[in-house]
Amino acid sequence: MKNLICIVCPRGCRLAVDEENGCAVSGNQCQRGAEYGKNEILNPVRTLTTTVRIESKIMKLCPVRTEKPIPKAKMFDAVKALNAISLKAPVQTGDVAFENILSTGVNVIVTRDISE
Amino acid sequence: MKRGLVIIGGGPAGLAAAIKASESGADDILIIERDKSLGGILNQCIHNGFGLHRFKEELSGPEYAGRFIKMLESTSVSVMTDTMVLDVTGDKKVVCVSAEHGYMEIEAGAIVLAMGCRERTRGAIGIPGDRPSGVFTAGTAQRYLNLEGYMCGRRVVILGSGDIGLIMARRMSLEGAKVLACVEVMPYSGGLMRNIVQCLEDFDIPLYLSHTVTDVVSENGRVSRITVQKVDDKRMPIKGTEMHFDCDTLLLSVGLIPENELTKAAGIEIDPRTNGAIVSENMETSIPGVFASGNVVHVHDLVDYVSMESERAGQAAAEYLKNPSEVSCALEIKNGASVTYTVPKRIKNTEKPVGVFFRVNRIFEKSAIRVTAGDEILVSYPRAHMAPGEMEKITLTSETLKKAQRKSIVISCEEAN
Numbered sequence: 001m002k003n004l005i006c007i008v009c010p011r012g013c014r015l016a017v018d019e020e021n022g023c024a025v026s027g028n029q030c031q032r033g034a035e036y037g038k039n040e041i042l043n044p045v046r047t048l049t050t051t052v053r054i055e056s057k058i059m060k061l062c063p064v065r066t067e068k069p070i071p072k073a074k075m076f077d078a079v080k081a082l083n084a085i086s087l088k089a090p091v092q093t094g095d096v097a098f099e100n101i102l103s104t105g106v107n108v109i110v111t112r113d114i115s116e
Numbered sequence: 117m118k119r120g121l122v123i124i125g126g127g128p129a130g131l132a133a134a135i136k137a138s139e140s141g142a143d144d145i146l147i148i149e150r151d152k153s154l155g156g157i158l159n160q161c162i163h164n165g166f167g168l169h170r171f172k173e174e175l176s177g178p179e180y181a182g183r184f185i186k187m188l189e190s191t192s193v194s195v196m197t198d199t200m201v202l203d204v205t206g207d208k209k210v211v212c213v214s215a216e217h218g219y220m221e222i223e224a225g226a227i228v229l230a231m232g233c234r235e236r237t238r239g240a241i242g243i244p245g246d247r248p249s250g251v252f253t254a255g256t257a258q259r260y261l262n263l264e265g266y267m268c269g270r271r272v273v274i275l276g277s278g279d280i281g282l283i284m285a286r287r288m289s290l291e292g293a294k295v296l297a298c299v300e301v302m303p304y305s306g307g308l309m310r311n312i313v314q315c316l317e318d319f320d321i322p323l324y325l326s327h328t329v330t331d332v333v334s335e336n337g338r339v340s341r342i343t344v345q346k347v348d349d350k351r352m353p354i355k356g357t358e359m360h361f362d363c364d365t366l367l368l369s370v371g372l373i374p375e376n377e378l379t380k381a382a383g384i385e386i387d388p389r390t391n392g393a394i395v396s397e398n399m400e401t402s403i404p405g406v407f408a409s410g411n412v413v414h415v416h417d418l419v420d421y422v423s424m425e426s427e428r429a430g431q432a433a434a435e436y437l438k439n440p441s442e443v444s445c446a447l448e449i450k451n452g453a454s455v456t457y458t459v460p461k462r463i464k465n466t467e468k469p470v471g472v473f474f475r476v477n478r479i480f481e482k483s484a485i486r487v488t489a490g491d492e493i494l495v496s497y498p499r500a501h502m503a504p505g506e507m508e509k510i511t512l513t514s515e516t517l518k519k520a521q522r523k524s525i526v527i528s529c530e531e532a533n
Contacts, residue, residue, distance in 0.1 A: 005309045009168050012309030014501075046314065049163045049176055050290060051262055058152075060265040063162035063178050072318065079290045093182050111162065112178035 004040055006033045017041050045069035049111075052082050052097055056089035056114050063111045064097045070104045078102055089114045118223045120144030121433050122210050124201050124378065125230035127156020129410025131184040132423040133228045136430030138191040142437050145193040146222070148212055150200045154188070155181035156232060157255070158419065160262045163283050165310075169420035180419060204229070204382040206403055225440075226433040229379055229393065229401070229408040230426065233372040233415055235280075241370050243275075245332030250339030254280040254369040258287070267291055269365025273342045274298045275329050277305040277312070278505075279417070281369020286315035288367075295321045296361045299344050301328040301351055304479055306371075306505045308417060328353065332366065339364055372415045379408065389457035390414040396445060396462040397470045398432035399425065404442045407433050414459050414473065417507050421473065425459075447520060452488070452528025454478060456504070466517035473509050476502045476529050484532045485510060489520040498532060 006013040006028060015027045015037040025037035039045060047069045051061040070078060078101050087097055091110045098108035121142050123130045126149030134147050153159065158166070161177030168174055171183065188195075199214035210222040235253040243251075252260075252268055258280065260266040272293050274281045277300040285295045298316055303326045305312055316323050324344060330353050331343035346357035374392040385402035387394045392413040393401040399409045409429035410422040447463040449472065458474040480502040487494045487510075495516050502508060510527075517525075 005313050007310035007314045009310070012506075046318070047164050047174070048290075051162060051265075053265075059263075061263065063176060063262065065162075065164055065176050075290060093179055111176040111182075112159070113182060 002041060004037055006036050008032045008036045044072040046072050046075060048075050048078050048108075050079050050082055053086040054089055054091065054114060055086060057116045059089070059114050062087050062091060062097070062114055064108050065111055066101065066104075067107045067109050070101065070106050074102050074104065078108075082108060089116055117220060118225075119146045120225045120437055121146070121228065122222055122224035122226075123147045123228040123230055124204070124210070125149065125156065125232060125410075125412070126151070126154040126195065126197070127230065127232050127410070128158055128181065128184065128419050128422045129230035129232065129412065129426040129429075130156070130228065131181070131188060132426035133230055133407075133409055133430035133433070134193045135184065135187050135191060136427040137228075137434045138193055138430075140431045140434035142226075142430075142434035143192060144225075145191075147193060147195045148199050148201055148210070149195065149197045152198055154185050154195065154197065160255070160259045161283075162262050163287070166419050169418065170423055177419075184423070201378060204378045204406075206383045208403075208405060226405045226436050227407065228399075228426075228429050228433055229406065229412050230410050230429075231375045231378065231412045233374045233411040235368070236371045236373060238368060240373075241368075243329050243332060245330075245343075246334040246339075248332070248334030248337050248339050250334075250364055251332065251366045251368070254278070254284045254367045257284055257365075257367055261287060261291065267293070269293060269363075269367075271296060271361075271363040272365045272367060273329070273344070273361050273363050274367045274369060276300060276369035276371070277307050277323060277325075278369040278371065279307040279311050281367060282307045282311040282315040284367055284369070285321050286319060289319040289321070293365075295319065296363055297322050297324055297344065299324045299327045299329060301326070301347055304503060304505070306369075308505065324359075329366065330358070339366055342366055372411065374412045374415065376412060379412070382406065384408075387457065387461060389451070390459065392459075394461050395459060396464045397428070397460045398435075398464065399429035399460070400432060400436075400464075405433075405436050405440060407436075414457065416473075417505070421507065421509070424471075425473070447517060448524040450524050450526045452486070452526040454480070454529040455527050458527055463517065466520075467514055469514055470512045470517065471509060472512060472527065473507055474527060475504055475507055477504060479503045480529060480531065482532050483529055486528050486530065487512065487516065488526045488528065489524070492519075494519050494525065499529075502529065 054062040158177035158181040166180040203211040333341040345353040409426040
């Protein structure tokens, strides 16, 4: 039995995951908590949020995030890859800043409109 | 210059108030923002976790602000950025200044105060030791790193376990810094549990509860070493528990204070429990027609609730403009056992349900929130867990409010059997 704190939402449910019973989750208050508990044991993932450089009149950096969570172990390498690129304004929220980061199948998207 | 509704601050509170006021029929709305763009502190909060209640998805700060800025664009609300409000008077005059327009005096029909809060600094908590560079509030470091592009340190100790400190522990780690420790004077964390997990535990950063910084040592004008000590139950450092960390940076995440210089100057009644204005359920302050919402009233954990509260203020301001009347307080909410503060503190209209935000002063497991009038328990709400770092919210129905039949009700918390 492994005790975890759910990070899906700010409620912070205290989960118990039974590794010997197909990672059955208890203590969750929603379905997403059950999924989180199971994933956290089998394949922990996180949404990565960071910045990339941008050529712009008003901003030096553009905030970005992974469109979906990526494996936790790949976060540092993903930041390294993103620190090597530069965008050019204008960009819009939702634009792809980096396609298929570290072959995870997940795109990194812009999270702020930068007009010039 | 005369304007209908003047909203001071273009962060999440000001944006939500403006949009709701416009939807509620107010015209001639002006937002005054001191920064160069709208969005407030959300612009530097590039992490995700915003909007779960509001939009049922997990957004980053700029995305959350962006949604409201988009909504604002479809209204007739006007915006002055790069403009600083210098004074608000009791008769609703707003004095402000900008490089573009110079000095301006605006006579407002109604005002929403939405100035947010600011961080407590080293001076506010009196940390002993040298006074070198390398001591930052977590929010300052966040602005440097996420907006300006400056990494402010390589080996970091964080004092305080508030959410901004935790978020910065992760952010600095991801950008290559070594975060040596997060130190919290209280026996529990001031931040959300999820942030302890995903910002500290994910990066193997130790959290020292019941510890504090007792010395700052510098070399060539920069932080070089921090001393941390365990504290007793009176929060006094215990001799012999000293730990030393060789580091170049100390980040402070030691609390937020509502930014109320303008509120005080206007003569608005301040609640000493929150350091924000005393408000009734429609977010009206002690001056009729002047409303306040968001972190300028009390510090929230979630921006979703800031938006919700600010919509109340925006709607009430629009109603006031249509019918400027003074409604007296029908009911006062008092702190009972283990309750630090409540917002609102006053209720004017008992015909509609009233949402009440409050904080507890210690950690509760299985417990109950009780609303009482005299000896009578009006209503009770069960809770599995409560903590000072997590704002509680209950909704009092009109029936409950009417049952009170007195001038005040009391909200208290206790363990359930």
